[in-house]
Amino acid sequence: MIWYILAGLILLYTAWCxxxxxxxxxxxxxxxxxDCPKRExxxxx
Amino acid sequence: MDxxxxxxxxxxLLPGQSGHIYGVNTADKRVRRxxxxxxxTPGTEVTVVKVAxxxxxxxIALRGYSLSLRQEDALQITLMRGGEKDALQKQQRQALxxxxxxxxxxxxxERDTDAEGHRRAALLTEAFTSASSACSRVDRMEECDVxxxxxxxxxxxxxxxxxxxGNPNCGKTTLFNAMTGGHEYVxxxxxxxxxxxxxxxxxxxxxxxxxxxxxxxxHDMTLVDLPGIYSLSPHSMEEIxxxxxxxxxxxxxxxxxVDGTNLERNLYLTVQLMELERPMIVALNMMDEVEKNGxxxxxxxxxxELGVPVIPISARxxxxxxxxxxxxxxxxxxxxxxxxEGFNIEPDDLYDDFTHMAHHRIGKLVESYAKAAGLPLHWxxxxxxxxxxxxxxxxxxxxxxxxxxxxxxxxxxxxxxxxDNESMVADSRYRYVGRVCALALKRARKQGEASRSNxxxxxxxxKFLALPIFFxxxxxxxxxxxxxLGAFLSDWVSEAIxxxxxxxxxxxxxxxxxxxxxxxxxxxxxxxxxxxxxxxxPQIAILFFCLSLLEDSGYMSRIAFIMDKPMRRFGLSxxxxxxxxxxxxxxxxxxxxxxxxxxxxxxxxxxxLLPFMSCSAKLPVYGLIAGAFFAKGRALVIFSLYAIGILxxxxxxxxxxxxxxxxxxxxFVIELPPYRVPTARNTFTHVWERVHHFLQKAxxxxxxxxxxxxxxxxxxxxxxxVEDASKSILGLLGGLIxxxxxxxxxxxxxxxxxxxxxxxxxxxxxxxxxxxxGFSLSAESGAxxxxxxxxxxxxxxxxxxxxxxxxVPCAAAVSTMQRELQSAKWTAFAVFWQVAVAYVISxxxxxxxxxxxx
Numbered sequence: 001m002i003w004y005i006l007a008g009l010i011l012l013y014t015a016w017c018x019x020x021x022x023x024x025x026x027x028x029x030x031x032x033x034x035d036c037p038k039r040e041x042x043x044x045x
Numbered sequence: 046m047d048x049x050x051x052x053x054x055x056x057x058l059l060p061g062q063s064g065h066i067y068g069v070n071t072a073d074k075r076v077r078r079x080x081x082x083x084x085x086t087p088g089t090e091v092t093v094v095k096v097a098x099x100x101x102x103x104x105i106a107l108r109g110y111s112l113s114l115r116q117e118d119a120l121q122i123t124l125m126r127g128g129e130k131d132a133l134q135k136q137q138r139q140a141l142x143x144x145x146x147x148x149x150x151x152x153x154x155e156r157d158t159d160a161e162g163h164r165r166a167a168l169l170t171e172a173f174t175s176a177s178s179a180c181s182r183v184d185r186m187e188e189c190d191v192x193x194x195x196x197x198x199x200x201x202x203x204x205x206x207x208x209x210x211g212n213p214n215c216g217k218t219t220l221f222n223a224m225t226g227g228h229e230y231v232x233x234x235x236x237x238x239x240x241x242x243x244x245x246x247x248x249x250x251x252x253x254x255x256x257x258x259x260x261x262x263x264h265d266m267t268l269v270d271l272p273g274i275y276s277l278s279p280h281s282m283e284e285i286x287x288x289x290x291x292x293x294x295x296x297x298x299x300x301x302x303v304d305g306t307n308l309e310r311n312l313y314l315t316v317q318l319m320e321l322e323r324p325m326i327v328a329l330n331m332m333d334e335v336e337k338n339g340x341x342x343x344x345x346x347x348x349x350e351l352g353v354p355v356i357p358i359s360a361r362x363x364x365x366x367x368x369x370x371x372x373x374x375x376x377x378x379x380x381x382x383x384x385x386e387g388f389n390i391e392p393d394d395l396y397d398d399f400t401h402m403a404h405h406r407i408g409k410l411v412e413s414y415a416k417a418a419g420l421p422l423h424w425x426x427x428x429x430x431x432x433x434x435x436x437x438x439x440x441x442x443x444x445x446x447x448x449x450x451x452x453x454x455x456x457x458x459x460x461x462x463x464x465d466n467e468s469m470v471a472d473s474r475y476r477y478v479g480r481v482c483a484l485a486l487k488r489a490r491k492q493g494e495a496s497r498s499n500x501x502x503x504x505x506x507x508k509f510l511a512l513p514i515f516f517x518x519x520x521x522x523x524x525x526x527x528x529x530l531g532a533f534l535s536d537w538v539s540e541a542i543x544x545x546x547x548x549x550x551x552x553x554x555x556x557x558x559x560x561x562x563x564x565x566x567x568x569x570x571x572x573x574x575x576x577x578x579x580x581x582x583p584q585i586a587i588l589f590f591c592l593s594l595l596e597d598s599g600y601m602s603r604i605a606f607i608m609d610k611p612m613r614r615f616g617l618s619x620x621x622x623x624x625x626x627x628x629x630x631x632x633x634x635x636x637x638x639x640x641x642x643x644x645x646x647x648x649x650x651x652x653x654l655l656p657f658m659s660c661s662a663k664l665p666v667y668g669l670i671a672g673a674f675f676a677k678g679r680a681l682v683i684f685s686l687y688a689i690g691i692l693x694x695x696x697x698x699x700x701x702x703x704x705x706x707x708x709x710x711x712x713f714v715i716e717l718p719p720y721r722v723p724t725a726r727n728t729f730t731h732v733w734e735r736v737h738h739f740l741q742k743a744x745x746x747x748x749x750x751x752x753x754x755x756x757x758x759x760x761x762x763x764x765x766x767v768e769d770a771s772k773s774i775l776g777l778l779g780g781l782i783x784x785x786x787x788x789x790x791x792x793x794x795x796x797x798x799x800x801x802x803x804x805x806x807x808x809x810x811x812x813x814x815x816x817x818x819g820f821s822l823s824a825e826s827g828a829x830x831x832x833x834x835x836x837x838x839x840x841x842x843x844x845x846x847x848x849x850x851x852x853v854p855c856a857a858a859v860s861t862m863q864r865e866l867q868s869a870k871w872t873a874f875a876v877f878w879q880v881a882v883a884y885v886i887s888x889x890x891x892x893x894x895x896x897x898x899x
Contacts, residue, residue: 010571013749014749017745021749
């Protein structure tokens, strides 16, 4: 059972990462927020 | 020479020679305005400090700071003859004496004609600079719970917004970080901040006040860090952003940060901010350096002369920062309690009588329009006198009124030998600033005398040594990053991941009865993919540590100074060199940094050439392939890639200059900041931010890519597990595009797919290759070469590296280019150009290397 849960978590996390990248891509997000001047509008501080 | 009336020009002076400015004759109005805004106004004493190693530009000293400008612009700046200089100095002495006579009643002098204005300014200043620790002058005071300051309970919890405004490189972001606890990027070169940033000043706990924490006395206090500006003229994006914010969003107060080591030039902006009729406080920064230089600033006198509170601080050390917050709150309390109705802190002596008269004439014409548009009247009048187009548009004046305003402006401009209304207003401001500085500033050193920075510059910008030193520094950085320390640390990390973490995880999962496909996903997919990228973390940290030292020390601006002439050959200015150098870190912030360019042509050129500067995300790819196939000459191979990128950037620049952007060169007016010892905190912050960014990327998008690629590589289109990866979904897809790369020698589906994943993030190329070829991260370079040998030979590996170097940057960088270029056409062109150049050059390299490499 534990292995199914692990596989599910990996799947969910992967989907979340891809959605996050896809949304960020439109904003010119390059993955990190350190030097992003748009961060105050992004809500991902 | 005739139109100069036999006068010498600034460009004719030799290093060490001085002169006094007569006028600026540059035909381009924008260039002239920029030069005048930097303090080159009639009567100013300038000294030529040095000429750049290649003969252009020159460095001049004026008003206590150093400025670099091109010979051709310097030749348009005429100098006074001996007699003219004496007459002007006499006139200035008389003006100063007159000013002293009419000075504030506070100082025991006679009252000015506008006594009420002075009385209000003096009262306000006295209220804020008095020794009282109370936050405002109201009766109902309570103690702040946290710091025990007396505060006005009625003003508590009112949210306040403070704008940080100042010249470029005066320490705004350092102060912003000190007050908000933020980690915004700071560098010792003008133009670090290109867009406003907001941060909240957090209310500390009781015990933390005074220990790098500022008490807000219950206020919800927001700081807005605006880009550095020299004036409020609408000639650059930063100036427009800053003034729009102040005028439209009306912050509760302005904190004007003034570099104490460069008082005159900084106060030029201060006097313009005063006209915006917002409550203001001056943070006199870098006071530790002022003391070190032996200079003396009479802070109280400065405050009285300006009519605004002046707080000495050092944002770097934190000295005076908490006092600044207290004073800012006093100022806001004063507004809240209606201490000062009709707030206007414009000193009455700011402009000469003639300018004063002209702007009041304009005021009568436009008063109702300015009120309707919500613009400060005094500022509107002055901006119209300066022919500010944006203000004209905001006012929407009827043609008749506009014609009358233009008549006043024309009359004003014609009344001076300068014949230029913008220069006349700027000159008037500088004369006021000069009088204030004469009263409040005592310099230990005369202009042109060698400072510590000058002594360092004699070596670093030496005619013959400058370029060898620059290339030596670059070689040292490369050697440290890719060869010695960087390679040692990377090997250590890959050993840890490949020999310990992955085998341990595989054994544990198998022993616990995990499905074999899940073990494969975790070990061969995620850990191999993410680990492959993490291996290069030490090299990235070292590279950014070195770049941070270059930036913080002030050497970056010297590089722009040294490189201006060669950059002009292919249509750019020395200023472009800074974003291009930043491009070696990451293309995204570098593309944004191109906003500091003075014109659209330079900005476009810089953005189009930026992808040729190899970003740090490509580093893991170089490290892997060069380590595998060129173990002995790894650093040299990587250096050659960087050199090819730069060379192709130069050639593209030459082509673009000739075909796409013909015409005049943009002006080059850049401030040369003094050398400073980089602080450990800033260097650490800079490196940490990059490392954090890298780790974040590895933990998110690289993770996701590894999972997706593992899935596509392990299953066929019918979703059945496959043993032979070439029959997988990925193998079939890659097989379709692989033939395209046969001419370059790497026409396998693995290489084609790895290149496609690189469009998402360049590091993904490494994780893809590691997964596809199944090599261990801790494997010796020979073992990696053996694993890759099915596709690559040393020759095709080098061609592959060239393709990775030159092809399209990641999706985020392309998106940023689109935003900054504001043109789908130009963005499409940039992408096409990169792909075409990558394809052709990698093919040429593959062909040329035929006789030398297998």
